[in-house]
Amino acid sequence: MTSTSMLGITVLIDWMQRYADKITEHEPLLTALDAEIGDADHGINMQRGFEEVRMRLVHERTDDLGAFFKSVGMTLLSKVGGASGPLYGTLFLRMGMVAAGKRTLTPTEFASAVAAGVEGIRQRGSARPGDKTMVDALTPAIIALHQALDDGATLCAALQAAAIAGEAGMKATIPMQAYKGRASYLGPRSIGHQDPGATSAFLLIQSAAESICAAEAHDS
Amino acid sequence: MKKLINNPTLVVEEALAGMAHAYPHLLRVNFCPNYVVRADAPQRGKVAVIAGGGSGHEPMHSGYVGVGMLDAACPGPIFTSPTPDQILAAAAAVDGGAGLLFIVKNYTGDVMNFAIAAEECQLAGVPVETVLIHDDVAVEDSLYTAGRRGVGVTVLAEKICGAAAEAGAPLSEVAAIGRKVSEQGRSMGVALTSCIVPAVGRPTFTLPEDEMEIGIGIHGEPGRQRVALQSADEITEMLATTIFDDLPFTRGSRVIALVNGMGGTPLMELFIIFRRLAELCEERDITISRNLIGNYITALEMAGCSLTLLAVDDELLHWWDAPVHTPALHW
Numbered sequence: 015m016t017s018t019s020m021l022g023i024t025v026l027i028d029w030m031q032r033y034a035d036k037i038t039e040h041e042p043l044l045t046a047l048d049a050e051i052g053d054a055d056h057g058i059n060m061q062r063g064f065e066e067v068r069m070r071l072v073h074e075r076t077d078d079l080g081a082f083f084k085s086v087g088m089t090l091l092s093k094v095g096g097a098s099g100p101l102y103g104t105l106f107l108r109m110g111m112v113a114a115g116k117r118t119l120t121p122t123e124f125a126s127a128v129a130a131g132v133e134g135i136r137q138r139g140s141a142r143p144g145d146k147t148m149v150d151a152l153t154p155a156i157i158a159l160h161q162a163l164d165d166g167a168t169l170c171a172a173l174q175a176a177a178i179a180g181e182a183g184m185k186a187t188i189p190m191q192a193y194k195g196r197a198s199y200l201g202p203r204s205i206g207h208q209d210p211g212a213t214s215a216f217l218l219i220q221s222a223a224e225s226i227c228a229a230e231a232h233d234s
Numbered sequence: 235m236k237k238l239i240n241n242p243t244l245v246v247e248e249a250l251a252g253m254a255h256a257y258p259h260l261l262r263v264n265f266c267p268n269y270v271v272r273a274d275a276p277q278r279g280k281v282a283v284i285a286g287g288g289s290g291h292e293p294m295h296s297g298y299v300g301v302g303m304l305d306a307a308c309p310g311p312i313f314t315s316p317t318p319d320q321i322l323a324a325a326a327a328v329d330g331g332a333g334l335l336f337i338v339k340n341y342t343g344d345v346m347n348f349a350i351a352a353e354e355c356q357l358a359g360v361p362v363e364t365v366l367i368h369d370d371v372a373v374e375d376s377l378y379t380a381g382r383r384g385v386g387v388t389v390l391a392e393k394i395c396g397a398a399a400e401a402g403a404p405l406s407e408v409a410a411i412g413r414k415v416s417e418q419g420r421s422m423g424v425a426l427t428s429c430i431v432p433a434v435g436r437p438t439f440t441l442p443e444d445e446m447e448i449g450i451g452i453h454g455e456p457g458r459q460r461v462a463l464q465s466a467d468e469i470t471e472m473l474a475t476t477i478f479d480d481l482p483f484t485r486g487s488r489v490i491a492l493v494n495g496m497g498g499t500p501l502m503e504l505f506i507i508f509r510r511l512a513e514l515c516e517e518r519d520i521t522i523s524r525n526l527i528g529n530y531i532t533a534l535e536m537a538g539c540s541l542t543l544l545a546v547d548d549e550l551l552h553w554w555d556a557p558v559h560t561p562a563l564h565w
């Protein structure tokens with residue numbers, strides 16, 4: 015393993031900044047999707063949370079990746095609200111536990127951290143794949159990520175594969191009936207709409223791929 | 235969007251500031267994090283009753299802070315649950331050493347945020363009990379779904395638990411009373427128009443002039459079914475029968491009946507609804523022991539109403555009748 019394939023704080027900050035940009039850009043879409051099967055606040059919630067993350071990043075001094083993820087998680091817990099606040103908050107808090115005390119992560123360690131985060135989401139919200147939630151984008155993304163790394167891909171390529179799988183998972187929520195979250199109140203009427211949380215989750219994986227691929231391109 | 239507001243992003247804070255000016259004898263408002271506590275908090279040796287949820291349902295919950303009801307309310311942004319740090323700050327402000335009762339409406343966001351706060355309190359050695367309100371019969375109940383939404387019964391549970399706590403009942407007893415209310419109450423609502431979330435600026439859904447949405451929640455989320463508009467009597471029959479059938483309110487039973495306006499419906503129409511509800515109850519030999527008619531749990535400017543029936547016994551009626559001094563309920 016070359017040192018350039020190690021992730022440090024810089025690339026993770028870039029990931030959060032890109033994601034905050036993407037959330038701002040897609041806020042109307044996320045809110046519109048939530049208006050169809052929820053309560054029209056998902057984009058607003060996520061933007062409130064990630065604007066705060068962005069503001070705190072400016073002052074970020076730590077190079078302990080565990081502390082960094084924990085701080086992102088706590089910010090989301092206190093700023094996003096709704097269902098997605100505790101869920102995305104839990105994702106980053108769990109990533110922080112895996113990364114505790116580390117200044118760099120190997121691709122495998124990064125993948126394990128994300129997997130632990132997704133497991134945290136599944137525990138906190140008790141949603142299973144097929145329930146039409148963010149879990150439907152995150153679960154196939156994690157599987158693709160591990161698979162690609164096992165096949166010897168770079169983290170950039172593996173995350174690109176994860177983003178493709180996540181996007182497919184996001185689109186697969188369209189024909190699903192919701193069994194968790196607000197959308198479940200609609201019963202069969204939730205069918206035919208893309209889940210807002212699955213959409214923001216896909217964007218998270220996509221931003222990770224962009225940040226890490228940009229860093230790899232820069233290093234080589 | 236036509237609203238009496240200054241800035242869509244400040245509606246919650248400016249409304250809270252207004253409440254602070256209006257009711258200094260009843261409550262205090264804290265900003266950042268936002269919470270409302272009774273003026274004389276904390277009450278030593280008393281169970282603190284805490285509720286919270288998204289804003290936009292006024293007077294719930296902040297309007298129920300005061301003597302004999304809530305010790306604290308945690309208002310989230312419009313239709314979005316409060317956060318754990320906010321709940322913890324409110325809890326710290328009202329903790330009187332006898333434990334905390336969280337009254338939580340069954341929405342994924344509320345449940346998870348209050349659960350995280352409860353875990354933190356317990357880690358810090360503060361006993362917490364949670365009463366979950368899930369009374370909306372329009373939603374199918376199942377182990378595999380998010381379960382029923384919490385709506386009108388929340389108001390009744392806050393009043394009744396608040397009275398028991400005020401009288402000095404221990405945490406386990408206040409929680410048991412709350413669970414009894416939760417088990418014995420059912421609600422259902424109908425919307426005639428949508429609401430407009432200030433930050434969004436457009437109606438959350440559109441409903442043609444001649445249609446209504448049955449089984450609506452309190453956030454402008456679509457209901458189960460959209461049907462042709464009917465008369466007040468027909469609507470009352472449909473809502474009441476669904477409730478009667480879900481919880482067998484047997485002959486001879488007594489109830490507290492809440493006819494609740496969603497924010498944009500005149501009181502006059504609520505009385506028309508109550509008139510038919512009273513007849514339907516009489517036909518079934520159900521006694522409406524107490525009633526509450528008005529806007530108690532709303533969805534911004536939505537037009538429509540919800541019915542809530544709570545089966546009561548002498549114990550629940552006793553707590554219902556106990557004195558209460560809050561901005562929205564007082565006797």
Ligand SMILES: Nc1ncnc2c1ncn2[C@@H]1O[C@H](COP(=O)(O)OP(=O)(O)OP(=O)(O)O)[C@@H](O)[C@H]1O
Nearest residue numbers: 056096097098139141147148195210211314315343
């Ligand atoms: N139990 C759950 N497990 C995993 N994801 C969930 C769960 N419930 C909801 N979600 C996700 O959260 C998204 C909605 O997030 P949003 O920010 O709109 O919160 P909300 O549902 O409006 O919260 P609130 O309960 O405060 O209204 C859904 O699209 C779904 O992907």
Ligand SMILES: [Mg+2]
Nearest residue numbers: 052053055056
């Ligand atoms: Mg929502």
